[in-house]
Amino acid sequence: MKAFLTAMMTMCVVPAFAQEATAVFGPDDPKQLMTIRSTTDIAVFGPVVDAFLETQTDIGILYEQWGSNDLFALSKADCAAGRASADMLISSGVHQMVQLVNDACAQAHRSDATAGVRDELIWRDELWGVTREPAVMVYNRDLVPYDEVPQSRFDLLDLLRPDQSRYAGRVATYDIEASGLGFLFAFIDSQEATTFGGLLESLGRTHAIATCCSAEIIDGVANGQYLVAYNVLGSYALARAEKDTRIGVIAPNDYTLVLSRAVMIPRGAENAGLATAFLDFLLSDTGRAQLREALLIVPIDGEEGELEAGQASGGVVRPITLAPGLLVALDRQKRESFIRRWRETFPSNAQ
Structure with a gap:
């Protein structure tokens, strides 16, 4: 296993964009150093990088961890300026990645590995979905009684309905303005769920908390600050649940959104050959095994297996397709209208 040489927290390393860590x-x-910019936590993706490097000689990887909004803004600026960018982008903000491809910021790649990708997880031979991560609800096993564990969005509404609900102020979700992933999940919910309007109203009325990040939300559930969290990325939640018995994870049984993080090779990549080799590795049996071990491929239905008892959705699984339809979420008027609705109905103390 190749060594992890440095891990450095860096806040606001460039004026306009906030890189989280490298x-x-x-x-x-x-002899060659490939740069990857990604929204996936270094601690989660590091073993996958190590496994790839075991197949290479004299290759290094500079891995930069970013928030999805800043990664999108930086990549868009690089593309517009014609600057050499990173060699690979990996983002959970898949709608933003579709926009970059639509703006001619990517280069194509075809191989035996990419030929095996399902149609809904490949677009223009320039964007590929490599993970499988459900949007879940997370709860504190010690503080939420078994008969109150929400199995669906309807159940969460029921918990928030009473005037004196003990869940008031103790439900968390992503801040859709700070998190590109949070915005995407909420926007798709608004199109898919009959419960969305009622749930948004209930979250606002009961002073739910909106915050930026998966780790912060899951930490809050573990320490009892929050009793339940909604629409959390399941890969991070399940990884924490393996080590922390306080964390319970539910894939909603009314429907479960499933995200595939998108990989793109920027048009200006200086080491595109290494990037394509890494992409093919991620799509190979060995790479997928590494992604499963990292819980970035989560078993959720008959094709990939089943989640453990108490975590399976038992209902409809709805993959987020990599396609131009995602651009609707980035339409300026629709986005502004959606965020305005969010601000009007969600708590004013959103973080």
């Missing part, structure tokens, strides 16, 4: 993988003096 790490360098591989030998001390690599």
Whole structure:
């Protein structure tokens, strides 16, 4: 296993964009250094990078961890300016990645590995979905009685309905203005769920908390600050649940959104050959096994297996397709209208 050389927290390292952390993988003096910019936590994706480097010689990887909104803004600016960008982008903000491809910011790649990708997870041979992560509800096992564990959005509404609900102020979700992923999940909910209007009203009326990040939300559930969290990325929640018995994870049985993080090779990539090799690795049996071990491919239906008892959706699984339809979420008027509705009905103390 190649060594993890550095992990450095860096806040606001450039004026306009906030890089969260960086790490360098591989030998001390690599002949080639590939740059990956990704929204996936270094601790989660690091073992996958290590596994890839075991198949290479004298190759290093600079891995930059970003928030989805800043990654999108930086990548869009690089593309518009014709600057050499990272060699690979990996983002949970898949609607933003579709926009980058639509803006001619990507380069195509075809191989035996990409030929096996399902139609809904590939677009223009320039964007590929490589993970399988459900949007889940997370709850505190010690503080939420068994008969109150929400199995669906309808159940969550019932918990918030009473005037003196003990869940008031103790439900969390993503801040859709701070999190591109949070915006995407909420926007799709608004199109898919009959419960969306009522749930948004209930979250606002009961002073639910909106915050930026999966780790912060899951930490809050674990320590009892929150009793339930809604629309959390399941890969992070399940990884935490493996180590922390306080964390319970539910895939809603009315329907479960499933995200595939999108990979793109920017048009200006200086090491596109390495990027295509890494993409093919991620799509290979070995790479997928590494992604499963990292819980970035989560078993959820008959094709991939089933979640453990108490976590399976038992209902409709709705994959988020990589397609131009996602651009609706980035339409300026629709986005502004949706955020205005969010602000009007969600608590004013959103973080």
